Amino acid sequence: MTRVIAIAMQKGGVGKTTTAVNLAAALTELGQRVLAIDLDPQGNLTQHVGFDPEQLHPTIYTPLKAEVEGQPSDIGDAIYETDEGFHIVPSQPELSLIEVSLINTLSRERVLATLLEDIKSHYDFILIDCNPSLGLLVINALTAATGVVVPIQTEYLAARGAFMILSSIETVRRKKLNPQLKVEGIILTMADPRTLMTGEVTTAIKQQFGATIPIFEPPVRRSVRFAESVVAGKSILAYEPTSQGSEAYRQIAKTLIGRK
Amino acid sequence: MTRVIAIAMQKGGVGKTTTAVNLAAALTELGQRVLAIDLDPQGNLTQHVGFDPEQLHPTIYTPLKAEVEGQPSDIGDAIYETDEGFHIVPSQPELSLIEVSLINTLSRERVLATLLEDIKSHYDFILIDCNPSLGLLVINALTAATGVVVPIQTEYLAARGAFMILSSIETVRRKKLNPQLKVEGIILTMADPRTLMTGEVTTAIKQQFGATIPIFEPPVRRSVRFAESVVAGKSILAYEPTSQGSEAYRQIAKTLIGRK
Ligand SMILES: Nc1ncnc2c1ncn2[C@@H]1O[C@H](COP(=O)(O)OP(=O)(O)OP(=O)(O)O)[C@@H](O)[C@H]1O
Numbered sequence: 001m002t003r004v005i006a007i008a009m010q011k012g013g014v015g016k017t018t019t020a021v022n023l024a025a026a027l028t029e030l031g032q033r034v035l036a037i038d039l040d041p042q043g044n045l046t047q048h049v050g051f052d053p054e055q056l057h058p059t060i061y062t063p064l065k066a067e068v069e070g071q072p073s074d075i076g077d078a079i080y081e082t083d084e085g086f087h088i089v090p091s092q093p094e095l096s097l098i099e100v101s102l103i104n105t106l107s108r109e110r111v112l113a114t115l116l117e118d119i120k121s122h123y124d125f126i127l128i129d130c131n132p133s134l135g136l137l138v139i140n141a142l143t144a145a146t147g148v149v150v151p152i153q154t155e156y157l158a159a160r161g162a163f164m165i166l167s168s169i170e171t172v173r174r175k176k177l178n179p180q181l182k183v184e185g186i187i188l189t190m191a192d193p194r195t196l197m198t199g200e201v202t203t204a205i206k207q208q209f210g211a212t213i214p215i216f217e218p219p220v221r222r223s224v225r226f227a228e229s230v231v232a233g234k235s236i237l238a239y240e241p242t243s244q245g246s247e248a249y250r251q252i253a254k255t256l257i258g259r260k
Numbered sequence: 261m262t263r264v265i266a267i268a269m270q271k272g273g274v275g276k277t278t279t280a281v282n283l284a285a286a287l288t289e290l291g292q293r294v295l296a297i298d299l300d301p302q303g304n305l306t307q308h309v310g311f312d313p314e315q316l317h318p319t320i321y322t323p324l325k326a327e328v329e330g331q332p333s334d335i336g337d338a339i340y341e342t343d344e345g346f347h348i349v350p351s352q353p354e355l356s357l358i359e360v361s362l363i364n365t366l367s368r369e370r371v372l373a374t375l376l377e378d379i380k381s382h383y384d385f386i387l388i389d390c391n392p393s394l395g396l397l398v399i400n401a402l403t404a405a406t407g408v409v410v411p412i413q414t415e416y417l418a419a420r421g422a423f424m425i426l427s428s429i430e431t432v433r434r435k436k437l438n439p440q441l442k443v444e445g446i447i448l449t450m451a452d453p454r455t456l457m458t459g460e461v462t463t464a465i466k467q468q469f470g471a472t473i474p475i476f477e478p479p480v481r482r483s484v485r486f487a488e489s490v491v492a493g494k495s496i497l498a499y500e501p502t503s504q505g506s507e508a509y510r511q512i513a514k515t516l517i518g519r520k
Pocket residue numbers: 011012013014015016017018019040044130131132189190191220221222223224226227228230245270271272273392415416417418
């Protein structure tokens with residue numbers, strides 16, 4: 001059964017896009033068939049794998065717009081292959097207009113889930129990179145997903161933000177949009193073991209959530225190589241295969257595969 | 261004349277909230293009367309100054325909701341004083357509901373601008389901390405503002421995001437929502453002079469935008485003290501007065517005051 005993983009957290013800059021790209025690469029390395037979907041109008045996932053969101057057509061915007069307008073659509077037309085073997089559905093800036101037009105669409109929370117039905121069987125994992133919000137695009141991702149991965153930067157503001165995304169997940173379950181939605185776990189990102197802050201926030205997160213929500217091991221350490229890998233249009237695994245970051249995402253991918 | 265400064269950038273985690281709090285503190289230190297408004301449902305500005313967004317009432321949500329429902333409103337009821345002398349209007353999570361209800365409100369872009377009319381004369385500077393999006397809350401901030409400050413982290417994805425916010429500013433001008441809206445400048449944040457990345461991205465930003473948009477000097481260097489100051493409920497200026505971060509924000513505040 002295809003696993004659809006939403007990578008969501010409304011706090012900005014915590015490593016959602018970085019996690020989507022690097023998990024896609026790590027899962028592909030482990031022999032999984034992977035599709036990564038860029039559901040953020042910023043198009044960072046698209047840029048991270050070396051494409052230009054202003055130039056590509058069609059993108060995720062194309063079938064979503066068709067669905068909203070009651071036209072036939074095919075997300076399969078918007079699938080591109082990356083150099084590292086996984087596939088992506090890119091984004092474009094106009095995606096932000098979809099969020100507004102979804103508001104008056106019938107069954108507006110399930111538009112993405114409907115689109116994915118056609119292509120699910122081709123993949124073992126579908127990863128969805130979300131924008132930093134809890135709006136209708138994210139709700140569509142949570143409704144289409146089998147599980148959610150929540151990246152949290154080991155800093156105070158990000159840790160305090162965990163309640164909001166967890167409460168949105170609970171709402172999606174309660175309102176029967178997706179009663180089976182599972183929290184796959186929290187990934188601790190940008191951890192700097194030399195600082196007290198990382199230790200304190202990590203302990204606080206484990207105390208607050210550790211009993212009910214898995215916390216992936218190991219934390220991903222802060223490294224400038226991540227930002228550099230973006231410029232190179234590559235995952236950290238392709239850019240610096242033996243780095244702590246690469247090893248961490250490989251380990252997290254193994255844990256994800258191990259759980260059904 | 262009161263200067264209303266929106267601190268906006270759709271890329272997440274670039275230092276919008278950090279800039280709002282520290283500019284508010286630096287301007288206050290220089291004798292200005294300052295109000296900081298938290299226009300982000302996450303409530304990070306509210307948390308950064310030591311308040312709890314779940315506990316405070318009223319907040320910015322209260323007068324906005326009243327305006328949307330055609331009831332009388334008074335933003336003055338939602339003003340609180342901080343330990344450092346500047347005032348804030350806090351946020352609460354329900355603010356995200358306002359964004360949806362604004363869609364069908366008459367003159368929906370000007371709701372915040374109307375609210376600020378009543379209190380503007382009490383302040384020299386009003387700073388508005390925006391959420392990481394280009395939705396209606398941000399459009400309200402851009403419509404109410406006299407100028408915009410755009411924080412950009414010195415990393416590739418953030419730098420690429422500059423076009424989107426600048427094009428939203430241009431749209432707000434062109435559609436006569438706020439024809440006089442000025443870009444006060446770009447603040448380079450989380451700069452790490454030891455890395456090539458910071459130098460390369462800084463040069464790219466200066467080349468791309470330097471001819472038309474001021475770039476505040478100096479860049480704000482990356483330092484764990486910023487995240488620590490949040491836990492202490494203080495600005496960096498109160499937490500570590502002689503740090504590079506404090507000096508940088510003082511310098512930026514002086515440049516802002518110097519320009520009329
Ligand atoms: N472990 C890490 N160490 C250092 N830098 C990192 C790490 N992970 C990500 N980054 C960098 O931090 C920045 C923010 O990461 P990213 O863009 O993935 O976050 P995001 O949550 O997707 O942001 P947004 O909320 O805007 O979508 C990027 O420049 C990225 O390259």
